[in-house]
Amino acid sequence: MSNEMTQTQLLLELEQVVEENLNRHIGAAKEWFPHEYVPWSDGRNFDGLLGGEAWSPEDKQMPDVARSSLIVNLLTEDNLPSYHHEIALLFGRDAAWGEWVHRWTAEEGRHGIAIRDYLLTSRAVDPRDLERLRMQHMSAGYTSAHSEDLLRSLAYVSFQELATRVSHRNTGRITEDPIADQLLARIATDENLHMVFYRNLLQAALQLAPNQAMRAIADVVTTFAMPGTDIAGFQRKAVEMAVAGVYDLRQHKDSVVLPVLRFWGVFDLEGLDAEGEQARTELADFLENLETKTLRFEDKRDSLKARLASR
């Protein structure tokens, strides 16, 4: 592309939008306290140093898929130091960009704290397994597929924050525990505000550099993967979660990808050059194909459920 904007130009041009959205975010985000969401009096000492009771699956009744989803969602939150590293490198730590980086990190930190406190007091999952998985997951770290690319990163996090919102919300529902549901609904509200911030930034970028932004959106949508994909046993857990309706292709397409694309008005945008049009065509083709895949998945899930019900 001939007149592409550089990363530095984009950062500078978007600075004002970051500041406006940071202020809007701070006005919209309600203060909340993780300790209020945790059923502390349900907690008991564990075996080991304090000589309490070893964990047992009978400690807390909960569907297995809910336990898996809670673990995936918590480990995803746990990798925050790596995410912070990625966005601090890309956005910088100065002025409004830096203020956002730190504020966002502080909010995300609350999510991992609250979910872990809940899991340990409620004894919903094996604490030894959980700690080993955390060590393994965080030791591997996380590298964004779009490091050093501002527009792709903004597009990615717009979808990813919304995906996280859906996943937390639906995990809460399937726990069959009103306390978990309440906590995860609260976290989901935060994720939604994060999505709004990034979505507004990319919308401004679409005005500033429409062809470049369209290419970024197409690349991100067609290669999208959640940040937890390298959690041990992720594939199996992701399938269980999809079957249980925590996060499946239908939600990905209709509740995550399409609403954000619609907000940006990508299919109404005028004045794209040939490369911008090419990116938009790739995006449209991908979405058509995604609908076919989604219908196929739903068919398979329906027959699986019918088989299970007839047993």
Ligand SMILES: [Fe+2]
């Ligand atoms: Fe989070």
Ligand SMILES: [Fe+2]
């Ligand atoms: Fe978030």
